[in-house]
Amino acid sequence: MIQLNTISRRRRPSLTPMIDVVFLLLIFFMLVARFGVDKVIDINLPSALGQNAQYEGAPRLVEIKPGNIVLLNGSKIPLDQLSNNLSELMPSPNALVILRSSAEANTQDLLDVLLYLKSEKITNVSVLERENEF
């Protein structure tokens, strides 16, 4: 005898796979998210590279060495004494200063010198490129 039992229970869909996916997404976004605002310094290329600069007065060639050491016209001096030594050679506060990086110096050394000169109000800086590195 055939039973025609039409009573059918509604089966609720399982939430477990969805929760698994949501957890995976949550873990992904938690891992890739970076909080906090990045600090930046502006780079003014025309003056930084000396395209508009004119040279006056005594030679002022600063060679950047690693570890906060610089050579001013070939003489080794600590970075914190550079401003005093430069001011004696500068005919005006806006006079051009030429920077050159030694082969061993890295970006941090260059940035240290640039930020130091900026803090000492020496902003007319020309950076020499040794060779086409890129």
Added chain:
Amino acid sequence: MNFRKTSHGSEKENIVPMINIVFLLLIFFLITSSLVHRPVEIIERPFGLSDSNVEDPNYLFITGSSEIMYLGQTGEIAWDLIKNNELTTLTIETDRNLAANKFISLLNKLSDINIPNLEMIVSDPTNKPRK
């Protein structure tokens, strides 16, 4: 006296509040995070004092081995993208151990593209490890 204990062991825990919280966290991270293609090589940011915050991030990554990455592309494709996108601001994130001469060459190359605002990401010097 009736000392019959009420047992809760057989009752199922209600997981709905947990799911709600997980969804809220997921929505928070979805909204706040921005996906940026970064190089595989870790970039150690240079230290420097700054009061300016990055506002319109448009990252150019330069690794310590002088590889560049822009919008997930490297090499000449990245340079072409920078040239063709007519950028107003470019945020450079460079490794502090990159040779200074290579960085200067890169700036020279960027100066030919004429991007009005160039900025460089720095780390707070107070985070500098003591020698």
